[in-house]
Amino acid sequence: MIRSAASLTPQAQATTRWLMGHALPSVAIALRARRGDLQGEVIRRTSQSQDLPLDLFDEIRAAGPFYRGKFAHVTARHPIVRETLANPDVHAGIGLDGEGPLARLMAWSRESQPLGPITPPSLLATEPPDHTRMRKLVTRVFTVRAVEKLRERTEEVAATLLDDLEAQAARDPRGEVDLVDTYAALLPVTVICEILGVPAEERDDVRRFGTLAAPSLDLGLSFGRFRQVESTLTEFDHWLRHHVDRVRRSPGDDLMSQLVAVREDDGGRLSGAELISTAGLVLAAGFETTVNLIGNATALLAEHPEQRRRLLAGESSWANAVDEALRFDPPVLLTGRTVIADTEIAGERVRRGHVVVTHLAGANRDPDVFTDPHSFDVDRENAGEHVSFSSGRHYCLGAALARMEGEVALRALHERFPELRVDRARARRRDTRILRGYAELPVAP
Template identity: 50%
Template sequence: MPRAGPGTFLRWATRHGLLRLSVAAAARRNDPQARHFLDPMIREDPYPFYRQVRQTGALVGGHLTWSTARHDVATEVLRSDAFSVDPDTLPMPAPIAMLRDLGRRRMPVGPIDPPSMLVTDPPEHTRYRRLVVKVFTARAVESLRPRVERHCADLLDELGRAAPDGGPVDLVAHYASLLPVTMIAEILGVPALLRQRFLDWGAAVSPALDLGLSLGQFRRVEAGTRQLNDWLRGHFANLRADPGDDLLSQLVLPNSEGERLTEDELVALAGLLMAAGFETTVNLLGTGTALLLAHPEQLALLRAEPRRWPNAVEEILRYDSPVQTTGRYCRADTEVAGVRLRRGEIVIPMLGGANRDPAIFADPDRFDVTRLNARDHLSFSSGAHYCLGASLARLEGEIGLRSLFEWYPDLALGGVPRRRPTRVLRGYDHLPVRLRS
C-alpha cells in the first residue's frame, strides 16, 4: 500500500490521532474511561466495567467524556434534541478546524462522513430517511422472508461443501458474513457475481465505525472506501440507464415529488447501508451461535418451541450487543440526570451496559431466550437515529440462526473463537465449528 498522502494524514490526525493522544494522556491520570479504551481485558468482557460505571452514577464524568450505563439515561440522551450526532458541532480551536477542513478535500465518502445519516441531524437526516424508509418497514422486510430462507439454504449447503469431513470450519467466513452481504447486495442491486468483492469492501470499510484507528488501519479503510466509491458511481450510471426493482434504482431517479439525492448523498447512503447492514448481522449471527452453543438448555428450548426464535434474537441483541457504544455531542447547554452539561461536551451512551441494567432487566447477566422484555434493549439505538435496518437484521438473525441449527443439529465448537479487536463493534472474526460430531 502506498504511503499516506497529506490529506489522508490530516484526516487520520483530526479523527483518530488526536483522540489516541488524548486517551493516552487521560490514562496517565488513571482516567477510567481511558481504561475502557485501552484495556484489552475490558474489550474482551466489558460488562463488569459497565456495572462499575452504572454503580458510580447515572452520568459519570471523565477527562474526555461523560458516560452512562443506565438504560433510562441512555434513552434520554439518544432521544433528546439537545444532542447532535455531528462531531462538527463541537467547538474546537481554529487551527484544528482548519486542518480538518483541509483534510476533507478530495476525501472518499465513508459511512461516518457527511452526508452519511450516521453524522447528520434533522432536517437533512429526516429527508434521507424518508426516501429510504419504505424499503425497511416491517411489512416490506417480512416480504423478504422467502429470499432470506433461500439464501440461508444455499449458504448452508456451501458451508457443508467447505467442510466435507464435518470441520472445523470458520462460521464467520463461510456463513455469518455471507448472509448479510448477500442480502444487502441484493437490496442495492449488486450482481451476485460481485458478492466476494462486496464482502472485501465491507471488511475494509466497516472499521471506520470504530474509534482510535492507527494510521495503517485508517489508510486501509480509505483505500477500500475509495474503491467502493468508484464502483458505486459507475453502478449509479448503469442503474440510471437500466433501472431495476432494487433500492438504488429507486433512489438514483427523482421520486414522485421530484426529490433526488446528490451523487455524494447516494454514495454515503449506499456505503452506510453496506457497512452498518453488514456489521450488525454478522456479529449477531456469530455471537448468537456462540451463546447458544454455550447454553445448550436454551438451544433445546428453541428446538422444542421454534416460535421462540424471534424473542431469542432479541435476547442475543440484549445480552451481547453488536454495537456496544455510541456518542452524542451537546449542541446547547442542557441537564441530564441532574448533571449540567455545557455545549460541546460529549456523552457516551454505553448501549451494552444499558442492556444489562437491573432496573429494566431482572437478573440481567443471565441469558434467557424466554425473557419477556428482551426487546426493550437499546442495541438499535433509540429516537431519530433508531437503526433503519433493525427489521432486516432481526429477520436475518431469526432465519439465519434457526436454519443453521436445523441443518446441522450436531453443531459444536471446533476450536477457540477469536473476538474482533474493535471496541464500538463487538463480535467474532473467527468462530471455528464442527458441523457433525
C-alpha cells in the first residue's frame, strides 16, 4: 500500500530534525575536536564519561573571557557566565533563525516537533516579554514561602521512604539497595506530584516520562534514542493535557489548580500551550535535577566521612552542604545561548548570530571565586555562589524547592543511617551529557 504524503511528512520532519540537530553537528564537532577545538573536546569527553573535564575548563579560562572555538564562544569563568546569562541580547537556546534555506528547512521540520523542555513556549526557551509575563504568573505559586510550607510534608515522605529502603535492604543478600530507585527519585517525584495534584497511581508514569525525556537536552543522540525521546515527549504531552483538563473540571488546593486559574492584574493568563509547557517543565525539571542532587551529594558525603560526621553532630550546616554539593558535582553541565544583536560582554564584542556556551560546572570551579575549588568542603563560606541553577532571567524557578528537598533528603537519610556505605564499584552514572547524576547508586544502610 502506498502511504500518503501527509502521513510521510511527520516522519520526514523528524528525520530532518535529527540530521540537523544531532547527526551533522556530531560529525562536525568530532572533526573539530580532533583538530584541537576545546569545546569539541569537552563534548567528546563528556559523551564517554560524566567525569568533569577540569583540565579543559582550565584551558578555556586561560584563553580569556571567551575561548573562540569553531562553533561557539565558550566561557568557564564565573563572572563571565553570570554576565552572559544576564545580557538581554543573549537569548536562550541554539538554533537556526532567519530566512536562509537551512533556517527554512529547520523551521519546516519543527512543525511536527513535540513540546519539550527547550522548545517554545517553555520558560527555558522564551524571552521577554513572554518570558517575563509567564514567569510572573508561575512565580506566584512557587515562592520561597510556599516551598517552606512543604517542608513538613517532605519530611514525612522521606521517613516513609526510608522505612521502605531499610526493609528492602534487609531482604537483599548484600544488604544493599539502590538509593536512586528507592529514595533519591521517589522523594522529589512524590513531592512534585502532590504539588501539581497528580494522583498517586500515576506517579510512576511521571517518573518514567522524566527519565526517558532527560536526553532531550543533549546533542548527538542516535536516531533510535532521538525517536524514543520524541515518542516520550508526545506521550507526556497527551498525559499532561488529560491532567490539566482533569484539574480544570475538579480543582483542588494544589498548586496546579492555582496555576490553571492564576491571572495577572491586567487580566492576562497562561495560554493553553504555555500552561501545558510550564506544567511539563515543572513536573520533569522539578524532580530530575533533584534526583541527581541527592545521589551526587550522598556519594560525596560517603567519600568525606569526617564532613558527614560534622553535619550529623550539628557542627556544619546541611543547607550549606547542599550548596557545596551543587557546586562541586552539579546536576547540569552547561547551557547554550544565541546572540540576537551585536553586543559587548566582558569588554569583548560578540556579534549577532554567534553561539555562546556557558560552562556552569566550569564556573563552579573558578579559582578566582572559590578557594581550592577542587576540594569538597561543606563549610565553604561562599558555596552558595555557584551557578548550578543558572543565572539571570532564566534562573531556575524551582531552586528553592530543590534546595529544601535536598536538605531534607540528606539530613533524614544520614540521621537514620549515620554509617551509610556507598558501593562505588557497582554505582553507575547516567549516560546523559547535560544532566549529570547516578542511574544506580547501591548503598548499605
